[in-house]
Amino acid sequence: MFQITSSQSPVPSAILAGIALLVISVGVLLIQRHYLPLRTTPAYLLVPVFFALWLPASIVLLVPIDLATNASPDDEKIKGIWLPDRALLVSWRISYWLTFVLTWLILPILAEYSDAGYREPKDRILYSLRQNAQYYALVLGSGVLGLIYFFISYGPSFTSLRGLIMALAYCWGLILAIYLMGHGLVAIPRNLIKNASASGRLRRLQSRAPNQYEKMEDAITSLEELEVQVSELSKRKTGSARDFRDWIEELSDSCGIPESRPQNAIPRPDSDSRIIPTVITEKYLADLTRHLDHARHAKSRYVDEWNHLLRDASETQMILDSSASKRLDFGASSPNSSALEKFTLFTPYTQYLFYRQFIPYFRIFLGGFLALASVCIIWSELVKAALPFLSVIRFTVVHHWTGDSGQIGFPGQMVAAFWILYMSTAALHTVTEVKVWRGRALVRRNTAHESAFWYGSQVAKLSVPLSYNFVTFLSPKIYEKTTFYYILGQYVNLTPLGKWFDYLFPILVLLPVLATLFGLYGRVRRFFGFGVDIVEDDEESQPAYGTGSWREGRDLIERELNGTSISRRLDEAASRAGPGRAAPILTVPATRSEGAQTPFATSPSYHDQPSSRRAANARSTVPDSSSEGEDDNFFTNLGHRFKNTIDTIDTPKWIQEIGDGIKKPKWMGGDDNEQAGGSSSGGGNRTERSDSDIRRWFGDGRIRL
Incomplete structure (x- = not known):
């Protein structure tokens, strides 16, 4: 392990720090490339977001360097990587203040600018300033009491004002960070341990499939409704619409309704959204443009999540099926796969060993290791105020103690970087998992600019x-x-209120930890009927059959992979239909033969289902658009479910064979059926029998009322 031995020159440390910053820069660029197309993304987005990711990563590097530089100035041989005091002070000032300005000024203004919906840059800037002014007014209004307290205690000076701003920003960031980190410290190890089992992972994917598919269908429908509204708007040629003709034509060209689906196949929007205002204004068009962009990115998000779920479910099923043949081959990579995903050195057998034997145990080991790290972080949060000498993190970072002080070398710096990185990863994991951020999401190669x-x-x-x-x-x-303490810590501890807040508030990390550990979010959501949308893999929180169960998800995934889903057939029929033709009539595809094997039809009972029952199950899983607006109560829904269950039950064979051995009398037409070669077994020729039955007694064989 590398250790700095020169106590005179900081050049080796500066070189290593520069290499680390270069690696961080390349990593940030790769992250941006993963979520954004670099060639088509404007520079006003790429540059600020690059620094918003690069500066926090550099802070993870600066903290261990700062600790090693100032922990023991008398002995520099075991400092590890260190920098001169002046260089460290300039680095901290640049990192902290640029991060502060990006967080509270530049990024919010640019986010609203990109989400304005207006065409002209001037109108976008005015909209962004107006939206952010409302937020800043609320923040300043809530900070008036703190400002009065500071001015009374320390006098009206620039130092006290700066201390107030830094302390408030730190407190608000700590509140959010502690909650998000507490959830992530439990979710990350638990997900790793649960995903070690391929069968359990497949069951959870199947359980999420109905809900995920419904969200994708809703997003597609919402986008089509807005496109229809744009199409109706483009037909208006007179009045105030003439002043915005270019804008309306741009919206119409970006929709492309005739190419996507025939007009009469698109569901019509509700009456409220279909009405075009009499007077077309700039604000109306800006709102329509903004909603259209949101709908497009929502569709892209849910389609990407659905495709990712299908890919994971298919690969997981292949891993399970490879236990019999001891060979695993995922097939050719998709064109959209990265170079790392396409490159592999594994043979089918070694790939089986890797995914079936090594990966599960590695996930269990890594999950247990991170669970132990989470326990150490939570314990250190609880005891750092009352019993700081019992902090586990304190002993893992400081290895050389000289009395009450300690010395931090290169191993301690690596451990400190690991702790900060894991805490930040836990918080950011929660940010991506909790779905309460106004529909924002990270989508591969197509993330919205505002997101x-x-x-x-x-x-x-x-x-x-x-x-x-x-x-x-x-x-x-x-x-x-x-x-770091000189830059921020002294202002946080400037008042007793800030000092006690810094020591006592992190104890509240137990609230999100316990809530995530015992599934409190799901229980609150089921009890009150609402709650934050946090992804939980608890088996008790899964719905029953018919409301999005894993069986319904298994059938839905199978139909999507086999190309027999309703949406895929609609798209195929629309592509076959010409621009002047009416909506095509869909036909149910032929069922597979009994010997056909599919990746998800591994259960023997599944292959024994008749084709009529499978078709009924397929129809039952498709949402009925005509009943979305009905307000059915619990008993009505329960009656519908009982009826659907009874209708899909096949008639037993012994009931169908009743009467096969009984010969019908001649006056009931028995001889006629026998001469015709008909057979009553199974009821196959009941519709072809003659009119020689009891109905002939009433005339022409038809009963008249």
Whole structure:
């Protein structure tokens, strides 16, 4: 392990720090390339988001360097990577203040600018300033009492004002970071351990499939409704619409309704959304443009999540099926796969060993290791105020103790970087999992600009509070000597209120930890009927059959992979239909032979289902658009489910064969049927029998009322 031995020159440390910054820069560019197309994305998005990711990563590097530089100035041989005090001070000032400005000023303004919906840059800037002014007014209004308290206690000076702003920003960031980190410290190890079982992972994917498919269908329908509204708007040629003809034509060209699906196959929107205002204004068109962009990105998001779920389910099923043949081959990679995904050195047998034997145990080991790390972080949060000498993190970072102070070498720096990185990863994992951020999401190669700005601001907002919170795990005689404490810590501890807040508030990390550990979110959502949408893999929280169960998800995934789903048949029929033709009539495809094997039809009972029952199950899983607006109660829904269950039950064979051995009398037409070669077994020729039955007694064989 590398260790700095020169106590005179910081050049080796500076070289290593520069290499680390270069690696961080390349990693940030790869992350941006994964979520954004670099060639078509404007520079006003790429540059701020790059620094919003690069600066927090550099803070993860600066904290260990700062600790090693100022922990023991008398002995520089075991400092590890260190920098001169002046260089460290300039680095901290640039990192902290640029992160502060990006978080609270630049990124929010650019986010609203990209989401404005207007065409002209001037109108976009005015809209962004107007939206952010409302938020800043609320923030300043809530900080008036703190400002009065500071001015009374320390006098009206620039130092007290700066301390108030830094302390409030730190406190708000710490509140958000502690909650998000507490959830992630439990979710990450639990997901790793649960996903070690391929069968359990497949069951959870199948359980999420109906809900995910419904969200995708809703997103597609919402986009089509807006496209129909744009199409109706483009037909208006007179009045105020003439003033915005170019804008309306751009919206119409971007929709492309005739190419996507025939007009009469598109569901019509509700009456409220179909009405075009009499007077077309700039604000109306901006709102329509913004909603159209949101609908497009929502469709892209849910289609991407659905395709990812299908790919994971298919690969997981292949892993399960490889236990019999001891060979595993995922087939050719998709064209959209990265170069790393396409490159492999495994043979089918070694690939089986890797995915079936090594990966499950590795996930269990990594999950257990991270669970132990989570326990250490939570324990250190609880004891750092009352019993700081019992902090586990304190002993893992500081390896050389000289009395009450300690010395941090290169191993301690690596451990400190690991702790900060894991705490930040836990918080950011929750940001991507909790679905309460106004529909924002990260989509591969197609992330919305406003979402990219928002996620970048969250990364920048959480990095500084989490880093300083980690520093307080150590002894005050160590972190009070650091440049980080000089930049931020002294202003946080400027008042007794800030000092006690920094020590006592992290204890509240137990609330999200216990809520995630015992599934409190799902219980609250079921009890009150609402709640935050946090992804939970608890078996008890899964719905029953018929409301999105894993069996319904298994059938839905199988139909999608086999190309027999309703939506895929609609798209294929629309592509076959010409521009002047009416909507095509869909036909049910032929059922597979009994010997055909599919990746998801592995259950023997599944292959024994008749084709009529499988068709009924397929129809029952498709949402009925005509009943979406009905307000049915519980008993009505229960009656519908009982009826659907009874209708899909096949008639037993012994009931169908009743009467096969009984010969019908001649006056009931028995001889006629026998001469015709008909047979009553199974009821196959009942519709072809003659009119020689009891109906002939009433005339021409037809009963008249």
